[in-house]
Amino acid sequence: EDQVTQSPEALRLQEGESSSLNCSYTVSGLRGLFWYRQDPGKGPEFLFTLYSAGEEKEKERLKATLTKKESFLHITAPKPEDSATYLCAVQAAGGATNKLIFGTGTLLAVQP
């Protein structure tokens, strides 16, 4: 069964304290792995799409990496405005067309 697991469930950081969020996946074949940021009561905001192991993408303080089993979202010198829930999702080759399988998210709180 296709599955996505995110850890930790919650993370509290001090401003400037770098860290990483993990997304482990088990799928029949990976079509794409997606990272989203979601603020309370709002829709997920697209961050990155990764397609193959070894791929990396960066945007401001965020960097996403991908291996054959997991993806990491590295946050460098976070600011309070980076506080949000970060969702990881995968599209599996064996699943319904373009169906996303979401993890349960990591709730990040960055304290000033």
Add this chain to the structure above:
Amino acid sequence: DTEVTQTPKHLVMGMTNKKSLKCEQHMGHRAMYWYKQKAKKPPELMFVYSYEKLSINESVPSRFSPECPNSSLLNLHLHALQPEDSALYLCASSQGTGRGETQYFGPGTRLLVL
């Protein structure tokens, strides 16, 4: 521009009411989606439209009825809902339904069923 708009932002309805949620995108995307999200849970797929045809229905109860009038618009008609249907309803769109297409989400409609 990767904007998906949804109206209304908030909706309160009784169990006997009929209401509709609306979603619009002008990115030329040919696939549109409805998701339901409960508090502290990830989004759950409800329906997928591809080229204005319903391609996926994730066994959603018939009190939810989707409609895609054209390639830019997506509606979700609601009738005889239950209190447990209260949730954030999200619309999303993607260029197509091919390999690894990125889905872009709207801000959502917060629905409360009394």
